[in-house]
Amino acid sequence: MTDENPKQQQALLEEIEQAKAEWEQKTLQPILDKYGVRRDEFNLSDGAPVDLLYGPQDTAELDYLDDLGFPGQYPFTRGIQPTMYRGRLWTMRQYAGFGTAAESNQRYKYLLDQGTTGLSVAFDLPTQMGFDSDSPRAQGEVGKVGVAIDSIADMETLFDEIPLDKVSTSMTINSTAAILLSLYIAVGEQQGVDASKLRGTIQNDLLKEYIARGTYIYPPRASMRIITDIFGFCKDEVPRWNTISISGYHIREAGSTAAQEVGFTLANGIAYVESALESGLDIDNFAGRLSFFFNVHNNFLEEVAKFRAARRLWARIVKERFGAKKERSMRLRFHSQTAGSTLTAQQPKVNVVRVALQALASVLGGTQSLHTNSWDEALSLPNEDAVRLALRTQQVIAHESGVADFIDPLAGSYAVESLTDRIEEEARAYIERIDDLGGAVAGIEKGFQQSEIQEAAYQAQLRQERGEDIIVGVNEFQTGHQPPEDLLRVDEKVERSQVERLREFKASRAQDDVDKARAALKKAAEGSDNLMPHILNAVKKKVTLGEISDTLREVFGEYVERVVL
Template sequence: MFDDDDLASIREAKSEWEAETLDPVLDRFGERKEEFDTDTGGQTVERLYTPDDVSDLDYADDLGFPGEDPYTRGVYSTGYRGRLWTMRQYAGFGTPEETNERFRYLIDQGSSGLSMAFDLPTQMGYDSDAAMSAGEVGKSGVAIDTLADFEKVFDGIPLDEVSTSMTINAPASVLLAMYIAVGDKQGVDREELRGTIQNDVLKEYVARNTYIYPPEPSMRIITDIFEFCARETPNFNTISISGYHIREAGSTAAQEVAFTLGNGIEYVEAALDAGLDVDSFAPQLSFFFNAHNNILEEAAKFRAARRMWAQIMEERFDADDPQSKQLKFHTQTAGSTLTAQQIENNVVRVAYQALAAVLGGTQSLHTNGKDEALSLPTEKSVRTALRTQQILAHESGAADTIDPLAGSYYVESLTDDIEDEAFDLLDTVDDKGGMLSAIQQQWVQRQIQDVAYERQQEIEDGERTIVGVNEFEVDEEPEVDIEEVTEEDEKRKIEGLESVKAERDDDAVAERLAALREAAEGDENLMPYIVAAVKAYATVGEICNVLRDVFGEYQPGTAL
């Protein structure tokens, strides 16, 4: 992009500037610290960037135009000028009735998408009345046992008018089946259903641990979902390959990109091994990233990830459909950065993180409530979080032009640096036999843990400032409202489950669970059988227990 003579002149001028202008100031005043780096120490931040730092940049190959390969500048040709990102606030609390109330509130306040949180028992495939569920029902999200619960969650919410994201992994097939069943009951054509299931089990073995089955049958279920949804619900994203939790566990930005795309590669390979054509399912793949504190690093991260995925899909998998090469992603602001101290500071953190996501071209965004360091967010804090997005969209100007940071010497250099480091990590993953093998060897986990430890040490030693925690502290107790789920709430939920079981057709449930077992023991696609079982009001636990019996449970510490 730059003439060699011009670059030589810039280098010469920079040397003169350093000698004549910079050095005298450094001699007198110095700088705030000896070295500057990005948020997680992934890249060194130089004092000044010039065209010389991006001298190898080729506009057509490295940037291009929005909506065109290599998608660095975005997957849509109009960016946010045509349509804003989906404002998707995470909700799900206690009972289905309470979640429905929160969903309706968010829609009334202008949220354009729903994002559903599930309690820990649901995420692990247990019913509310299971011994393992005691004390956890409704605590981290809504408790879902049967289709009756989903009917209550979406009462009065037409599924052809909303997009719903569900943060669910091991039992994702069951919750997706419930969503489809509610749509069928509402008379919504399955092709009109829009949304996303997280359905990313590999990152559970790495960072989050809400797994049920061993990897091989888990991958089978995922590819069954790919195949079923390509045919039945083509506008529903079948997986949200998640770097969010990898970053929350402590990774650098480059590690987040590398390990997320590495998991994506593993899913594509599993689907191809199952006989699917890459262009039949790849357009329905989506990603889920973290928006951390360093605005420019995060924006560069998103740009690098898009460019990398386009290259991976073309060079590794010979994808022909342009949509197969487009990395579309949801972003959530970084929960791990929120502090209990000076809780109002979290509003500021979230706003900057949201700005980073928008500058990086996210397709949808969840902004955390200020109180999420302590509990599920209150209605008031959720409103403030949503208003943060709306102000960003309608008042800041950040959405008015496409990829506004393009051409910044620093951002382009940082985009290249993150891409190079992430590809180096993927090369190491390949050398170890792929992500499954790298996870089995605990290599991925160790990389993340090492960074997390180093960063925590920096905070404790005062080398990294966290406002209100190790600098600028005040002596006061946080005054916040806390959302709570009581023992009485849990009791009512169990009573509701007992009522559904008493009223359903037990013979129909047994028949459909038996059919599911037979399919699991064979090689048929499991999704039609799960949908049938759900419609008979079989419970999440009953369906997952059938699959547990056939597939077994993953035991930590055993070989993958």
């Protein structure tokens, strides 16, 4: 509302309510009687109804300075930078990686030539799960959903002729994040780039793996130790690196609502902060390097509001719950990616429209970094033409739409502010329920988050099957389905050639150095030393990713998923 006194505000609201009642009777009702509406109910992502009309009564409790404020100031609802995109555009990333390191290196160079401003590395499943390409567990999966990285030799090839002091690199990796970061640091050293100059992000978010995705190796509490070791190491050695990207993306892909995505993601963030504090770190020494990763779904205004709510809620949590003093610690910086789960194999070119709308919602929500999916990703890894079009989508929004010239242009919208408040309130309620269970790790062990997401996904599927939620080309506006012919396929020869290179690499090593490095790592894992220096030493001594993971498996064991019904 305004700065009028409470009596004036109340009188104004009553006047508006009276006028609204008159409008409903004289203007709205005759039209409803004559024509009706398209359907009985309009809903948000969780099935909650969208009100017929939003107005001042929906934002009557909003305090501008406390709830909105100004860009770059607490609680950061309106953005974390005073100038937002007037000062600098968001980082345009394209998630890429397939086959061998050499093939992916060529794709990265192509993307950089096309105007990509940051690399985003996709790894194959064996790399994500801590298996070398020659492991029986890797058979049939090498290079399929990302690039295969077994050793420092692969990492050298992946970034060949790409100056690591000039690019920002995001690596979507979790269970083996400490190993991939160590490989990146080692390759930087070979290029003459000091670790202090490296910029980028590792996802490193294991809690969401237990909740929604499944690429975990060790039990949760062992994983938390590795994560906090990375925090402590990077604070001094790699200060410009974002040590974790706390991810709601996969939680949403698994079927959560917008409020669940925010609530579960920030609850995980709380767990990481608490673990770091318990290890002796100071909140203002590491919180500023935390980053987040969110999905961008189809409900346009709800998604814009979701990002604003997440920023405000996280700022309040870090200040009020953890006592941070620096505003930098309270800023929720986030990368966003358009929703893979909304891409359809039916009429796949329509995905171009979905991605454009989702990307625009992300920009209007104040993202710091954005990846736009390619239209063909419901069918295969993206081909070069599809990747280029996805990148051009961001560039058109940035340079032609005009929206980047405005800072938080939807602020003040009755609908957007009401949705922002609603999502913050619901997300906070989820966090309180998780606190009552003993925190995010305890909640995961009891199956709470998994169960909530499963129910939300089930209800969404029912709405689609009943035709309440229309998916163009799937349950309405259907045509005969003919898959495109220009899809990217990873040749089966990729696996054979990768395994052969790995065998040659292992044969060229000094085995005594490998054994000593693994023994030192095992001893550190059995004790309380920070693991990062030992992992970094191991990759330099040519210990492979699978061997490092196996060494840690010997100490920590492997996690067995709790079945939630």
